[in-house]
Amino acid sequence: MLIITALMIAIILMGIIVSVHESQMLFLKTRSLVVREVVGAITADFQRALAVTLAVATRGYYNYSRFRDLCAKFGGFGYTAIEKHNFTVARLMALTYLQYWRETIVKAYANYGVQVDFEIERLNISELIGRRRYVYNLSAGYWYYPSSASVAYARLKLNLTSAGFYGWESPVFAGIYLTVQPEPVSVTDDNMTIRINVRIDSGDPYPYLLTKGWIEVYYPEERNDQWTGAWKKGDIKDVTYEGYGNYSVTVSPAVRILTDPLSGQQYVPLLVVVSDHRGILVEALTYNKIVFKIRKNTPDTLNYHPENLNKCKSRNRVDSINRPSETPYEIYTIDFSSDLRLFWLDMELSKDPTLAIPPLPFMPIKQLRVNISYDGTIDTLRERPLQVENWTKIFWYDREVWVPYGMPDPTIDIRPYIQLGNKYFATRFVFQVPFPRLDISEQWVVFWWNDSLDAVPRVWPTNINYTYDPYNDIKDIIVNSSPGIRIELIDTEHTTMRDYVNYNGVAAIGLRSLSDEAFGPWNIHSFGDVYCGGHHYLGRFRPYGKWVVLANYTGRYSWLRAPIRIFAVLNTSLVASVYDCDRYYGNPRGGYYSTLSILSVVNGTSYIPLIVHIYWQHSRSDYSYWLYSMMGAGKPQKFAYITGWKSSYYNYLENTVRVRSYSSVCNKCYERGSCYSCYHVGYIAPGLWYAHWNSTVGRGVVVNENFVSLLKWSKNHNFNPAFYVTRCGGPTGIQNSLEVKFADDDVTIYPDEINSLLDYWIVLTMFTPHNLNEGWQDLYYQAPMFWRGYAPEIVKP
Amino acid sequence: MNKRGQTRIIELLLATVILAAAVVFSLFFARPMRSIYVRETSTLRRLAYNVLNNYAMSGVFENIILHGNLTGRPWQNEMATFMSMTLPPEILYYLEVYHAVLRNGTVTLRLLGTITNISDNQFTSLIESESITYTYVSTGEPDKTRGIILVFHLVLGFSG
Numbered sequence: 001m002l003i004i005t006a007l008m009i010a011i012i013l014m015g016i017i018v019s020v021h022e023s024q025m026l027f028l029k030t031r032s033l034v035v036r037e038v039v040g041a042i043t044a045d046f047q048r049a050l051a052v053t054l055a056v057a058t059r060g061y062y063n064y065s066r067f068r069d070l071c072a073k074f075g076g077f078g079y080t081a082i083e084k085h086n087f088t089v090a091r092l093m094a095l096t097y098l099q100y101w102r103e104t105i106v107k108a109y110a111n112y113g114v115q116v117d118f119e120i121e122r123l124n125i126s127e128l129i130g131r132r133r134y135v136y137n138l139s140a141g142y143w144y145y146p147s148s149a150s151v152a153y154a155r156l157k158l159n160l161t162s163a164g165f166y167g168w169e170s171p172v173f174a175g176i177y178l179t180v181q182p183e184p185v186s187v188t189d190d191n192m193t194i195r196i197n198v199r200i201d202s203g204d205p206y207p208y209l210l211t212k213g214w215i216e217v218y219y220p221e222e223r224n225d226q227w228t229g230a231w232k233k234g235d236i237k238d239v240t241y242e243g244y245g246n247y248s249v250t251v252s253p254a255v256r257i258l259t260d261p262l263s264g265q266q267y268v269p270l271l272v273v274v275s276d277h278r279g280i281l282v283e284a285l286t287y288n289k290i291v292f293k294i295r296k297n298t299p300d301t302l303n304y305h306p307e308n309l310n311k312c313k314s315r316n317r318v319d320s321i322n323r324p325s326e327t328p329y330e331i332y333t334i335d336f337s338s339d340l341r342l343f344w345l346d347m348e349l350s351k352d353p354t355l356a357i358p359p360l361p362f363m364p365i366k367q368l369r370v371n372i373s374y375d376g377t378i379d380t381l382r383e384r385p386l387q388v389e390n391w392t393k394i395f396w397y398d399r400e401v402w403v404p405y406g407m408p409d410p411t412i413d414i415r416p417y418i419q420l421g422n423k424y425f426a427t428r429f430v431f432q433v434p435f436p437r438l439d440i441s442e443q444w445v446v447f448w449w450n451d452s453l454d455a456v457p458r459v460w461p462t463n464i465n466y467t468y469d470p471y472n473d474i475k476d477i478i479v480n481s482s483p484g485i486r487i488e489l490i491d492t493e494h495t496t497m498r499d500y501v502n503y504n505g506v507a508a509i510g511l512r513s514l515s516d517e518a519f520g521p522w523n524i525h526s527f528g529d530v531y532c533g534g535h536h537y538l539g540r541f542r543p544y545g546k547w548v549v550l551a552n553y554t555g556r557y558s559w560l561r562a563p564i565r566i567f568a569v570l571n572t573s574l575v576a577s578v579y580d581c582d583r584y585y586g587n588p589r590g591g592y593y594s595t596l597s598i599l600s601v602v603n604g605t606s607y608i609p610l611i612v613h614i615y616w617q618h619s620r621s622d623y624s625y626w627l628y629s630m631m632g633a634g635k636p637q638k639f640a641y642i643t644g645w646k647s648s649y650y651n652y653l654e655n656t657v658r659v660r661s662y663s664s665v666c667n668k669c670y671e672r673g674s675c676y677s678c679y680h681v682g683y684i685a686p687g688l689w690y691a692h693w694n695s696t697v698g699r700g701v702v703v704n705e706n707f708v709s710l711l712k713w714s715k716n717h718n719f720n721p722a723f724y725v726t727r728c729g730g731p732t733g734i735q736n737s738l739e740v741k742f743a744d745d746d747v748t749i750y751p752d753e754i755n756s757l758l759d760y761w762i763v764l765t766m767f768t769p770h771n772l773n774e775g776w777q778d779l780y781y782q783a784p785m786f787w788r789g790y791a792p793e794i795v796k797p
Numbered sequence: 798m799n800k801r802g803q804t805r806i807i808e809l810l811l812a813t814v815i816l817a818a819a820v821v822f823s824l825f826f827a828r829p830m831r832s833i834y835v836r837e838t839s840t841l842r843r844l845a846y847n848v849l850n851n852y853a854m855s856g857v858f859e860n861i862i863l864h865g866n867l868t869g870r871p872w873q874n875e876m877a878t879f880m881s882m883t884l885p886p887e888i889l890y891y892l893e894v895y896h897a898v899l900r901n902g903t904v905t906l907r908l909l910g911t912i913t914n915i916s917d918n919q920f921t922s923l924i925e926s927e928s929i930t931y932t933y934v935s936t937g938e939p940d941k942t943r944g945i946i947l948v949f950h951l952v953l954g955f956s957g
Binding site: 105 | 932
């Protein structure tokens with residue numbers, strides 16, 4: 001009985017439970033639709049929100065000006081034109097925007113009790129772009145390679161508390177992947193067909209490129225059969241969708257096919273930009289590096305005529321010195337210009353005509369890197385310092401002159417060139433190519449680019465530093481190496497050389513030891529003499545102006561120092577006197593000559609080039625004309641120079657090396673000057689180098705062929721050009737100077753005759769003499785690298 | 798007496814069982830209360846989401862609402878025409894469009910406009926209606942409208 005009763009109660013209870021369950025199911029059935037649709041709608045909207053932030057970031061990164069309509073709207077979220085190439089700022093903008101989106105969702109779906117959040121996770125996209133790459137922090141872009149991507153990724157978390165729905169999580173992707181096949185499918189005379197693959201989000205093929213998105217193909221601009229470095233928009237003739245995200249794109253014109261020397265991969269240099277319907281953009285290139293070689297042309301053996309000091313003439317025999325097998329000083333500082341030309345000193349280097357250098361990508365400067373070999377093999381290709389400079393080619397009076405005018409903001413785009421009226425602007429990428437041994441004749445140079453939009457400029461250690469401290473009387477470029485040197489810039493801003501004299505605005509270069517001991521000034525140009533205060537003074541009219549120093553990048557990276565070289569540029573049309581009894585002391589005047597000088601202090605080398613352009617404004621007559629004079633304190637014991645031409649009158653042949661001791665100058669052959677207690681003696685036919693040294697340290701001046709041509713012209717016009725040395729007491733004691741005079745007598749300058757010759761360079765070179773007697777050889781070893789005739793060239797690997 | 802009492806108890810239990818079984822079986826087999834209403838409204842809700850999803854995917858919000866707001870075009874008329882064309886004829890709709898504006902760190906919903914095919918007297922006879930909320934981040938062209946967040950309240954129903 002009892003059992004039956006229990007059974008009955010159980011049956012009743014079960015019936016009640018079943019009916020309650022049924023009611024609950026009905027409730028959930030009606031609610032599940034709401035949940036499903038709301039969750040779906042919010043997830044889709046989150047993806048759209050991610051897509052918008054990525055569209056702003058990628059469009060701004062590619063070309064903020066072009067997409068200003070979109071990008072400027074996000075200024076309120078912290079994204080501005082200045083920060084267009086700062087993906088961190090773009091990411092912060094995205095997070096702020098997503099916060100706004102979250103608040104909107106919570107407000108809009110308030111009756112569902114929505115709680116929404118997202119979590120940033122790492123996403124591996126390596127398989128999709130064919131190299132190891134991740135999205136670490138909400139969004140990332142990997143561009144400028146044949147396979148490129150722009151991706152945003154987050155995990156959405158959602159609760160609908162009113163519907164009793166908790167813990168929903170969904171990975172959400174927004175992105176676009178573009179792969180460009182480097183080699184064209186077909187090429188005709190007029191056009192070529194390339195194949196690309198476009199995918200979106202988590203790798204889904206994108207079939208809407210033509211209907212909803214867009215594609216642009218750029219090819220290298222050509223002028224006079226040379227690529228200019230600029231990109232031109234190609235004319236897309238046909239696009240065919242082939243399925244699975246593949247498109248074949250026919251574009252005009254046809255472009256020549258190149259081969260990557262390192263990989264052997266053939267490619268047609270093209271830049272492809274693709275946008276999906278949401279505005280997410282990606283830029284890809286068919287190549288990821290530019291490769292060429294630098295070949296040195298300096299000789300292994302150097303010839304000269306020795307001097308017969310007994311007869312004061314050249315010996316007829318030719319002696320040779322072999323350059324040592326180790327040549328650590330042979331380091332070229334090369335400029336690769338954005339218009340695809342290469343420079344060394346003030347000359348454009350010749351390029352193998354079969355070598356085609358494709359343009360740099362349309363990308364910010366900060367992405368660019370350079371690898372250079374050390375022993376001529378690809379095994380030693382390593383990333384090396386790279387410096388970026390702005391240069392302009394201007395019409396300076398009667399000639400075209402290249403002048404550096406600053407270091408750019410590394411976050412701005414590479415502009416191949418800009419032509420504004422008579423001015424031409426280009427960016428130069430400066431790198432150093434070492435030839436540490438005689439047997440190394442070629443070095444690899446590989447320009448490549450960091451594909452991450454998060455890339456920042458590399459900070460390279462450097463031994464050069466510029467210090468401007470007017471309160472402590474310092475305007476110095478310091479070379480903190482061995483042997484170190486301080487270059488004191490004397491000018492209108494810093495008038496007095498420390499422990500020396502007040503130049504009162506005349507521009508010169510003070511040479512000092514690292515411990516700030518003054519060696520003396522390097523006077524870069526002077527004309528005429530003056531009799532005042534009871535004395536006769538030489539070099540009356542000297543350039544008057546200010547050295548403008550270029551030592552730091554600009555913009556956000558103004559803290560970043562120039563790692564390779566620091567420029568000091570002097571551009572003036574005035575001259576003044578350094579003698580305080582002269583009426584032109586501190587009282588500049590025009591009507592003489594204008595000076596444009598570019599001093600570059602180079603890291604890791606023993607040379608300091610000074611490029612000089614002089615323009616005479618009017619005809620002038622006076623006594624003597626110096627092209628430079630360089631004081632050397634009283635330390636050098638010996639000096640030497642090489643003759644620049646044959647002097648029949650004095651029986652000296654071209655390339656005669658004449659060596660002297662400062663202590664016995666007056667006993668030996670000299671042709672000009674006077675030899676009293678404070679001597680000032682001159683030698684004929686000054687040539688391509690001048691040196692003085694003691695047993696431990698040497699300093700020399702190497703000039704280029706233009707300089708010698710100028711002196712030859714002077715000789716032909718009987719102005720008596722001469723190399724001079726002096727040994728006189730100065731403000732810092734005994735001064736041993738090296739000087740070259742264009743004219744050692746009365747001279748009349750006619751601008752029309754001479755101006756075209758006044759472009760030359762002088763290279764101050766430090767060396768370590770291997771012994772006291774033959775110290776000059778250590779300068780001679782270095783000298784050919786500064787001559788046009790031995791300039792390096794660019795060759796095909 | 799004892800036997801009779803037991804019989805009563807058995808009768809009582811049997812009666813209870815029969816009653817309970819009847820109730821449970823009727824619950825099992827009977828349709829839920831107002832099932833027609835549930836089915837109709839869930840269909841309407843699904844229809845509402847489908848319509849707005851389709852509009853979103855085909856760029857209707859950018860092309861009509863946002864572009865209209867930019868240019869001053871009568872976007873509400875265009876949208877009404879569009880909705881009338883895309884919804885079944887017997888469906889009544891009422892759509893409110895808001896722009897989620899961020900000002901001083903706070904989001905406010907600013908009404909851009911309403912679109913409806915319901916006349917005033919039909920509101921009172923609207924039966925089996927369903928309302929949904931939908932948000933839309935504008936992603937399509939033109940660039941000027943990308944990133945604008947729209948919020949929609951859409952009511953679909955049948956006239957009684």
